[in-house]
Amino acid sequence: MKEILKDWVDEYFGSQEAVVLSVLLVASVAIVVTFGDILGPLFASLIITFLLQGIVNALMRKNIPRNVAMALAYVIFVVGMLSLLIGFAPIVVRQTSVLLGEVPAILAQLQEILAGLPEKYADYVTAEQFDLILLRVSSELGRVAEQLLTLSIASFPSVIALMIYVFLVPLLVFFMLKDQVLLIAMVGDLLPVERPVMNTIWAEMDVQFANYIRGKAIEILVVGMVSLVAFVLLDLKYAALLALLVGLSVLIPYVGATLVTIPVLVVGYAQWGFDTHFFWLFVVYFVIQFLDGNLLVPLLFSEVVNLHPVAIITAVLIFGGIWGLWGVFFAIPLATLVKAIYNAWPRATTSPLPAD
Secondary structure (H helix, E strand, O other): OHHHHHHHHHHHOOOHHHHHHHHHHHHHHHHHHHHOOOOHHHHHHHHHHHHHHHHHHHHHOOOOOHHHHHHHHHHHHHHHHHHHHHHHHHHHHHHHHHHHHHHHHHHHHHHHHHHHHHHHOOOOOOHHHHHHHHHHHHHHHHHHHHHHHOHHHHOHHHHHHHHHHHHHHHHHHHHHHHOHHHHHHHHHHOOOOOOHHHHHHHHHHHHHHHHHHHHHHHHHHHHHHHHHHHHHHOOOOOHHHHHHHHHHHOOOOOOHHHHHHHHHHHHHHHHHOOOHHHHHHHHHHHHHHHHHHHHHHHHHHOOOOOOOHHHHHHHHHHHHHHHOHHHHHOHHHHHHHHHHHHHHOOOOOOOOOOOO
16 A cells, blocks of 8 residues: 555655645645635736736737837726716616615515515415425525615625725736736746646637637626616616626626526516416526527637536636635636646656557
């Protein structure tokens, strides 16, 4: 057993680069688990810098000087952030406040629907079984209502965190754009001089991360804007809030769309009941999700995501449990990183076994 373990260590950890790479991976996981929430502004700044670097590269291809291109990209970012904070955010906050106030009435409507089910399906389920189901669902709905009504009280720390993001993120983005070459060189100085495996992984993941982040940002924007236009045309209540939820739902592959379907349809039923408007809302929402999954996602991520759906869902569960919302967002590129590290991991050359 000792010889087997020694051979395994010699094969996979027999080079200096393998040892350094192992230490970096362990240290990165420890930092993320321990300080993930604190480093949130840093991760947000990295994402925005990746997005803006695409704009900088596009402007430089048109013979615009790099400093001018960076200045234009940064101005676009600041104007966009201020537009969201001044124009869109107050609407979402107001609609959220109104929706929380109407939650008890919506839950009462749902309880009325459940109370009428025994008469329609008495041939399949007994009245006692319906009473047990209704009691269980009512208690869960009451718990949800209590949590939603106390949300505004618990939101004060999140307001402070938002102010920190508003102040720190633009500052970090500015310096990351301005000194990106210097920052990359500083990180490179901490690594071994001879690092062919790390260079291979970096070359692959630099493209993968950049394309994924830009593609995901475009997907959120397109799905959110299309949903907003559709909800406004249908005269759906809380259109901005629900469109924001639909746009952000694409962060969680395969699961997010299903989860957001519930509030969209519940709000639609509370507003119209089972009539023509509710039917059109269901059709429009289904079309948006169908086009997103079968047209937009393949178009944006055809060269980025080369993972099986089981691997993607597993990555969402693992990295989301370790890192929360950031883990969900980075689940696919992190899974791709794990795959790239496994494929490029330095292995000692072993002589083939003798033939029988």
